[in-house]
């Protein structure tokens with residue numbers, strides 16, 4: 071059982087509220103046309119991301135999936151930075167060139183999600199291998215959806231991390247769906263924790279909607295990795311309470327299923343736990359809520375007040391450097407007389 075101080079429990083609660091509240095505001099902004107690109111929420115899954123990332127230390131690395139806003143906030147990303155990024159405003163992390171959480175911040179030990187599912191584990195393995203070769207007791211944590219975990223890249227990544235005994239913790243977010251495909255149709259395993267046996271790694275199955283259960287499993291895995299004993303697979307049993315993204319009305323999900331999982335909401339459960347166990351009073355929780363509300367209000371106001379980047383900004387910070395300043399077009403010089411003659415035969 072987690073030996074967390076009252077302060078730490080309060081922090082976990084604050085991060086859960088912050089994650090839920092930030093995503094609610096992002097959804098509102100999306101409906102107001104303020105978000106550039108898609109919006110993917112982690113509604114119902116916040117405990118998995120928050121409690122696992124909470125275990126990491128400075129110097130560790132984390133690579134989130136699209137459902138891990140909570141992990142980014144725990145790592146130290148400010149809600150204002152998230153809002154500016156989603157709104158593609160001036161000064162945002164990608165300067166308007168990419169959206170959602172597609173950014174890497176080495177100072178925060180953050181490796182951004184990589185769109186072809188499963189591949190980011192392979193990249194993070196490289197970071198973990200570097201830590202091991204340098205003899206540094208640093209660990210890497212990453213998240214995969216149930217769908218992502220069935221890709222070829224993911225199998226290769228798991229095997230490499232396992233056989234190299236890399237300091238990696240993979241959190242498989244078994245949220246029952248990969249877009250509109252049920253997880254029963256993604257894999258034949260009944261218990262997803264059995265997958266670990268194929269790689270010869272220790273694994274734990276946890277209630278992903280229970281903050282303290284996730285924290286305990288993640289802490290054990292992180293300690294094992296830091297001792298040089300290799301990777302762990304954690305299967306977090308959870309549920310995606312909203313469509314894949316804002317464009318998905320989730321018609322394919324039976325209402326009863328959603329209702330059943332609504333009763334296991336991680337935020338409501340943790341709040342009840344804090345009150346019933348006597349760790350917190352209602353008044354104390356109200357103060358935390360008010361603090362989060364004010365922080366988010368200010369962050370939204372700041373982001374809305376920020377300008378869109380200047381067009382020239384699109385050329386800054388690119389690999390092409392100065393070459394990017396030349397407007398690209400068709401290579402007309404290859405066939406200079408194209409307008410007057412037929413194509414060469």
Ligand SMILES: Cc1ncc(C[n+]2csc(CCOP(=O)(O)OP(=O)(O)O)c2C)c(N)n1
Pocket residue numbers: 135137185186187188214215216217218219221243245247248249310314
């Ligand atoms: C290799 C690959 N196939 C398909 C996609 C398109 N795609 C993006 S997210 C997604 C669903 C992923 O489901 P899952 O891994 O279970 O994560 P969840 O959305 O449930 O968190 C799909 C099919 C992709 N990005 N990469």
Ligand SMILES: [Mg+2]
Pocket residue numbers: 215216217243244245246247248249
């Ligand atoms: Mg899924």
